[in-house]
Amino acid sequence: MSRTEVLDVAGLTKSFTLHNIDGRSVVALDGVDLTVKAGEHVALAGSSGAGKSSLLKCVYRTYLPSSGSVVLVDEHGERIDLLSLSEREIVALRGRRLGYVSQFLRSQPRRTALQIVADAAVMRGVVRGDAVAMAEMALNRLRLDRSLWDVHASVLSGGERQRVNLAAGTVSPPRLLLLDEPVSALDPANRVAALDLIGSLTESGVAVLSVFHDLEAMERLASRVVLMRAGRVIEDGPPTEVLQLELGVAR
Amino acid sequence: MNQIDVEPEVLEVSALGRAYGPVDDGVIARTGPLAGTSKCATTGTVLAAWDVSFAVAAGEALGVIGESGSGKSTVMRCIAGDVVPSAGTVTLRRSDGSFATITEMSPAEVRGLRVHDLAIVHQNPADGLDLRITAGGNIADPLTAAGWRNFGSIRERAGELLRRTEVPLERMDDPVGAFSGGMRQRVQLARALANNPSVVLLDEPTTGLDASVAAGVLDLIRSLLEEFSIAAVVVSHDFSVIEMLTQRCVVMQHGRVVEHGLTDQLLEDPIHPYSQRLVGAARS
Numbered sequence: 220m221s222r223t224e225v226l227d228v229a230g231l232t233k234s235f236t237l238h239n240i241d242g243r244s245v246v247a248l249d250g251v252d253l254t255v256k257a258g259e260h261v262a263l264a265g266s267s268g269a270g271k272s273s274l275l276k277c278v279y280r281t282y283l284p285s286s287g288s289v290v291l292v293d294e295h296g297e298r299i300d301l302l303s304l305s306e307r308e309i310v311a312l313r314g315r316r317l318g319y320v321s322q323f324l325r326s327q328p329r330r331t332a333l334q335i336v337a338d339a340a341v342m343r344g345v346v347r348g349d350a351v352a353m354a355e356m357a358l359n360r361l362r363l364d365r366s367l368w369d370v371h372a373s374v375l376s377g378g379e380r381q382r383v384n385l386a387a388g389t390v391s392p393p394r395l396l397l398l399d400e401p402v403s404a405l406d407p408a409n410r411v412a413a414l415d416l417i418g419s420l421t422e423s424g425v426a427v428l429s430v431f432h433d434l435e436a437m438e439r440l441a442s443r444v445v446l447m448r449a450g451r452v453i454e455d456g457p458p459t460e461v462l463q464l465e466l467g468v469a470r
Numbered sequence: 471m472n473q474i475d476v477e478p479e480v481l482e483v484s485a486l487g488r489a490y491g492p493v494d495d496g497v498i499a500r501t502g503p504l505a506g507t508s509k510c511a512t513t514g515t516v517l518a519a520w521d522v523s524f525a526v527a528a529g530e531a532l533g534v535i536g537e538s539g540s541g542k543s544t545v546m547r548c549i550a551g552d553v554v555p556s557a558g559t560v561t562l563r564r565s566d567g568s569f570a571t572i573t574e575m576s577p578a579e580v581r582g583l584r585v586h587d588l589a590i591v592h593q594n595p596a597d598g599l600d601l602r603i604t605a606g607g608n609i610a611d612p613l614t615a616a617g618w619r620n621f622g623s624i625r626e627r628a629g630e631l632l633r634r635t636e637v638p639l640e641r642m643d644d645p646v647g648a649f650s651g652g653m654r655q656r657v658q659l660a661r662a663l664a665n666n667p668s669v670v671l672l673d674e675p676t677t678g679l680d681a682s683v684a685a686g687v688l689d690l691i692r693s694l695l696e697e698f699s700i701a702a703v704v705v706s707h708d709f710s711v712i713e714m715l716t717q718r719c720v721v722m723q724h725g726r727v728v729e730h731g732l733t734d735q736l737l738e739d740p741i742h743p744y745s746q747r748l749v750g751a752a753r754s
Contacts (some may be wrong), residue, residue, distance in 0.1 A: 238743035239750060280732060282739040299474070306732050307527060308474045310717045327692055327714060328685035 222256040224292050225395050225426035226278065231287035233270075233277050233450075247273040249450035250287070253428075255395070260417075260427040262437040262458070264465050265447035271430045274447070275397045278428065279319045280309050291316060291395060315343045319397045320388030322404070324380040326372055332358065332383045333368040339387035350390075357386035362412050377404045385413055392420050398429040402436065414439060434462055477527035478563070480701035481549070481669050486522040486558035486573075488544050491515030493556065501724065503744060508541070508725040517725045518544040522558070524720055524730065528668070531695055531702040533712040533733060535748065536722035542705045545722070546671055548573070549703065550590055551580035562587060565668050585615045589662035591691075593674035595654035598661065601647035605637060605657045608646055612664040631660035635690060652683035656690065663694065670695070672704045676711055688714055709737060709752045721745045 233248040248270050255261045263271040276282040278289055280301060289301040293316060304312065313319075326335050336354035341347055358368060361382040367375060372383055381404045389396065402413045418440055421427055431437050437444055437458055444461035446454040454461050489497075497510045501517045509516045519541035526532045534542045547553035549560050551572045560572040564587045572583065584590075592598040599608045609628040610618075618624050629639055635656040641649070646657055655675065662670055675691060676684035692715055695702050704715050712719060712733060719736050721729040721744065729742040740746045 235739070236741075238746050276738070281734045283731070283735055283741060304474070305476075306718045306730070307476045307530070309732060310530075311474050311476050327689050329689045 222258055223296070224254055225257050225259075226253070226255040226428065227288075227290040227292070227298075228253040228274075228278065229288045229290075231274070231277060231289060232285045233273055233282055234285050246450055247282075248277065248284075251447075251450070251452055253445060253452060253455070255426045255428050257394075257426050258421055258424045259442045260421045260429065260440050261443050261445055262429045262431060262441035263447055264434075264437060264444050264461065269447040270450040271447055272399055273450070275319065275399050275428065275430060278395075279313075279317065279397055280304075281319075294394065314393075316394045317397075318388055318393035318395070320385055320399065320401045322381065322400045324372060324384035324387075326387075328373055329371055331369045332363060332372050332375065332379075335372055335383055336386045336390050340390045343391045343393065345391050353390050354386070357390045357416075358383070360412065360416055361386050362409055378406060378409060381405060382409065382413065385416070389416060389420060392423070392425045395426045395428070396420065398427060398431075400430055400432060403432065410436075434465075438462060477529055477699075479525040480528050480563045481526040481703070482559075482561045483522060483524050483545070483549065484559045484561070486545060486548055486560065487520040487556050488518045488548060488553060489515055489520070489556040490518065493517070502726045503723045503728050506724065508539070519548070519555075519722075519725045520557075522720075522722070522727055524727070526669070526701040526703060528701055529696065529699040530718070531704055531716040533716035533719035534703060534705045534722060535707070535709070535712055535719055535736075537707070537748070540722040541725040542722055543673070544725075546590075546673055546703065546705055549669075550588065550671060551575065551577075551583065562669055565666060585612055586665050587667050588669045588671070589665075589667040590671045591655070591658050591662050591673065591675050593677050595646070595651070595658050598658045599646050599654065601654075602645055604643050605632060605646055605649070605660075606642040608657055609661050609664055612661060616665045627664070628660075631663060632657070634663070634694070635660040636686075650683075651679050652687055655679065655687050659687075659690065659694065663698065666698065668701060670700050670702045672702055672706075672715070674706050674708075675704070677706070677708065684711075691715060709749070713737060721748065 229252050231248055231251040234244050234246045236244050265271055277284045291299045291301055293299055333354050336357055337350040340350035340353050363382050385401050402410050405413055414436055441458045444458045445452055446461050446465050454464055491514055497513055497515045500510045501508050522545055536542050548555045555573055562570045570583055606628045609631055610624050613624050637656045646654055676687050706712055716733050719733050720727045723744045729745045737749055740749045
């Protein structure tokens with residue numbers, strides 16, 4: 220079965236010009252080509268500074284790419300060039316089609332865990348009544364104690380907040396989901412539940428592009444692993460092969 | 471790109487400028503970010519704002535950031551109709567779908583627009599409220615200006631607005647001067663929303679409030695903007711306010727827009743030297 224392409228990155232470069240530090244230029248991405256298909260989980264590997272997070276941020280447009288193209292193929296097969304979109308179009312796209320889950324929960328103060336997750340579902344077009352039920356399911360699935368659901372997220376622990384963040388990022392999931400260390404603060408039992416959830420997204424057809432620091436998560440979830448070094452892709456293939464190579468590189 | 475639906479624009483600011491003194495190409499060339507000043511050294515003309523353009527859609531908030539003197543307030547005053555611009559236009563789509571070009575309206579027409587379609591929340595509650603009269607009275611003011619006559623309905627509407635902005639109803643008949651800073655801001659919000667405006671201008675809405683109170687007011691503002699699908703322009707020197715309320719921003723320096731972008735992009739990947747300096751200073 221050939222799956223449809225969801226993300227097509229070609230010749231992507233990103234450099235930062237630091238005007239206030241002698242105008243020097245720092246290259247973060249140096250010509251990246253990469254595709255992710257529906258129902259595929261592509262994990263980015265490589266040491267710190269290799270460009271993994273920069274790549275995610277360029278796709279989400281938190282970073283403004285310097286050159287190249289980032290194309291999102293929508294549910295009708297239309298190719299949307301993210302670099303040519305206006306800011307307002309990007310904002311609209313970020314609702315249903317493009318999602319980003321970072322390590323940290325960023326939310327309004329005074330919102331409860333349940334509200335944050337339900338708000339995220341509403342933002343992706345779910346009606347309010349269904350959104351609450353979906354939020355409850357998501358929090359249950361990530362084993363967040365029910366007694367914490369109506370507590371302001373700002374008073375939760377790091378691991379609890381991270382689960383709220385992951386629940387918000389994955390409830391009624393977008394077509395393309397970018398994950399940047401989404402389980403870094405979780406204890407082993409909660410981590411397993413979170414990885415199960417992420418695995419089920421791929422099964423339901425979501426395209427995932429991720430950064431995990433632990434190899435076990437990559438081995439377990441990834442359909443492909445893309446190894447990066449100095450802002451370039453140096454290997455792209457099945458997890459076991461590429462991870463062997465990465466271990467070699469690390470040594 | 472027609473495969474992405476975006477809301478229609480409600481506020482459009484186009485090539486807006488406000489000059490104090492005569493303007494010609496030389497004045498324009500001798501002012502702005504490259505010249506490093508908004509005052510022309512040859513003619514003495516000050517370009518408080520020049521060539522400022524942006525549009526805001528329903529349910530969207532745009533941030534305007536920049537240091538003091540960058541032109542933020544001038545732009546806000548031109549939108550509000552308090553200052554007549556030297557160039558450019560400001561157009562607003564009313565809730566009935568008709569368009570109003572604020573920059574071409576008479577003072578009386580501007581007053582009408584301010585009652586029905588365009589509200590302002592000031593940094594200092596004393597600028598937006600009469601502190602000597604009651605919370606209910608302050609809210610009744612725009613309602614009566616809009617033609618409300620029945621005392622009972624006015625009180626009912628004022629009560630509803632106070633409930634929505636989380637001001638205890640039993641304080642409705644207390645003078646606003648007896649309220650805390652956070653509560654005064656809530657009354658200002660209630661008053662601003664009285665006639666369901668399509669555009670709200672927020673000028674440093676939480677500056678001067680304690681952090682915990684500010685968080686509550688910000689949370690309320692964000693919920694109200696979403697709930698009523700208001701187009702908002704937010705001026706603040708506090709990036710956490712900008713980050714929480716807005717999706718997009720423009721950066722102003724010496725009266726000009728030097729950069730525009732998504733708020734998260736401007737804060738994480740500012741491109742213009744001035745934006746980098748501004749964000750760097752806030753982050754350190």
